Amino acid sequence: MKKFMYKRMDLILLGIILLSAFLNIYNIWKNDYANAYYTAAVKSMLENFHNFFYASFDPAGFVTVDKPPLTFWIQTLSAAIFGLHGWSVMLPQALAGVGSVILLYFLLKPTFGITGARIASLTMAITPIVPAISRSNNIDSMLVFTLLIGVWMLFKGVRKNKAIWIIGAFAMIGLGFNMKMMQAFMVAPAFYLFYITAAKVKWKKKIGILASATAVMMALSLSWAVVVDSVSADDRPYMGSSQTNSVLELAFGYNGVARLTGQGQGTPGGGGAGADKGNGGEMQAPPNGMEQGEAPEGMPSGAPQNGQGGPNQANDTNTTNSDNSASNDSSNTDSSSTQDSTNSETQTSEGNGQRDFLNRGDQGGPGGQNGGGMFNTGTPGFFRLFQIGLADQISWVLPFALFGCVGLLSGIRLRKQWSDEEKESLFWLAWLGPVGVFFSIAGFFHQYYLIMLAPPIAAFVGAGWVKLFKLYQTEKGFKSMLLPIAILATTAFEVFTLKSYIDQIGMVWSIGVGVAGTLLSLALFFFKQKEKRATYFVSLAALLAILVIPAFWASTPIIYGDGNSVMPAAGPTTMGNGNMKIGEGQNSINENLVSYLKKHSDGETYLFATSNASSAAPYIIEGETVMAMGGFSGSDPILTTEKLEEMVKNNEVKYFLIGGGGPGGSSDLQTWIKENGEEVPQEEWNGTSNSDSESDSNSGMPGRGGQSETLYKVEL
Secondary structure (H helix, E strand, O other): OHHHHHHHOOHHHHHHHHHHHHHHHOOHHHOOOOOHHHHHHHHHHOOOHHHHHHOEOOOOOOEEOOOOOHHHHHHHHHHHHHOOOHHHHHHHHHHHHHHHHHHHHHHHHHHHHHHHHHHHHHHHHHOOHHHHHHOOOOOHHHHHHHHHHHHHHHHHHHHHOOHHHHHHHHHHHHHHHHHHHHHHHHHHHHHHHHHHHHOOOOHHHHHHHHHHHHHHHHHHHHHHHHHHHHOOHHHOOEOOOOOOOOHHHHHHHHHHHHHHHOOOOOOOOOOOOOOOHHHOOOOOOOOOOOOOOOOOOOOOOOOOOOOOOOHHHHHHHHHHHHHHHHHHOOOOHHHHHHHHHHHHHHOOOOHHHHHHHHOOOOOOOOOOOOOOOHHHOOOOOOOHHHOOOOHHHHOOOHHHHHHHHHHHOOOOOOOOOOOHHHHHHHHHHHHHHHHHHHHHHOOOOOHHHHHHHHHHHHHHHHHHHHHHHHHHHHOOOHHHHHHHHHHHHHHHHHHHHHHHHHHHHOOHHHHHHHHHHHHHHHHHHHOOOOOHHHHHHHHHHHHHHHHHHHHHHHHHHHHOOOOOOOOOOOOHHHOOOOOOOOOOOOOOOOHHHHHHHHHHOOOOOOOEEEOOHHHHHHHHHOOOOEEEOOOOOOOOOOOOHHHHHHHHHOOOOOEEEEOOOOHHHOHHHHHHHHHHEEEEOHHHHOOOOHHHHHHHHHOOOOOOOOOOOEEEEEOO
């Protein structure tokens, strides 16, 4: 029996699985609390079923996080089993990343053979953004795993001609919607196309099955949203990052169309209490081209963004933002608050290490070289995926994948019965194409979203290598040369991309990859008619040569340390943050403040209220009930002055900690608190005087309170 199992076990796959597990899991137990925004929600969801169901950010159920709850339900169950730690909320995503590697193997093996399956799973494991996002508590790794389960069900349903598997496949898209909303629908065209082209049933039955599958997908997608939107707003938390307290608006606005257009409709900062009523709630674009108030998930609107200067420019950025704030103060209070927020948050509890990472440059690469756009995502256009900032996360072997796609579909004919190889290739192309177009033109996304491209790229590398080598051996002319051309083109692209990182990693990588890839591709050019067995190993060596750099890039979170849990990305630009834990500083709290407030509390629901989730998260993680009046970014229109007054009178909140951004992004709330409250001297709750705190802030160092903040007491 053992001998039989040994023969059936693919030891190479086992090695790939172990590699993926190492890249995804090793040292995550040193990563503190990861993205504190989502970890705080898990802490709150552990409190009771009400918080669990709605994915409440805070223990009292004031506001939710900005995503549906399914992934956070899984994280909460993990935390319930293992305790609330950074690694326990990251573990589900790390395992999902490994699961995606395994699924890709079994998806390709029946049609493209064991070699193609191995190559695809290896490519998936070492695609840099895959381990980078899998080592965090962000959602995308779990989403991709869920969608790949759907692909497995889809392929099985077609092979076995079973409608139940087809319906189940589309149901997985519905579950994905409850993880990250519209992003899950990006693969739906591929599902429809594959079933239409591959299913061997009559059209009437085919349409009926697709209609049923679509109905199930939509029912699952909207189930949680409809239930939540049907509940009275007084009986549930406010839907974080929405402008109308609606899950559907959140799905199709902030987490939908706004991602493509980059507009402020439905995004944090896109209106809210105190926003400029003259623009209909849409954001005004500031001079630097960034959407006002927009921020990466898990970061406040005032936090420093890529493109506002590299690590050495942090102080200049502070000065600039401060000046901008001052100059705008008399004309636009809200705009001033937003700019002030950038200055103060840069100096706050998020820590200098995280600030340096986020400021490494929107222009792509270290120090902001080559490119542009928000959050290091380049300039929209046809070649966007080949720009620094995106290319080094996902596109190292994209040229080879494209050549593989050409080879796989080179024999397809419209009037000819398509092979399984061609049908599945069309499926992966229907995934790669629309998603690639989205990232090429989208107005707003983060680098880690690119994991959506990893499965089709990996599939085309694995299946493509098998097909290109077959063409190399059996064909003559251009088709036979696709393999060496693909190797040479990919080598050239990798060397071109590496030149932006010479200061960080030196010339050795460029020279090594360039020489190896060039020599091996030339060997394939000139020795085609020689010993065929030898050319097999040469072509395999050539493939491994172009996989070296993505493998190195994928290992950088381990080599240099994770300093980027809010916006996960791989690469040597994290150098210098190697000793910083994920979320370090981000989760620091002012013990003096907590002690003072508990001593002077009269049993209020909230220990204190603050402007946004970033300020509240570390206290919530440590077990305190804190209100983020403006939700994630500080600009959700949750509160009016009348509502806040009612909460104070009902003994729900008495203390307000106001930083540079103003509470809730609303000058009205800030004004009301100042007019009706009493400022608590800094030395009573912070251990410093106002002059000490201002001195700390001006020097770029946080005061004991984490930033230049003012505590107000309001009693009515």
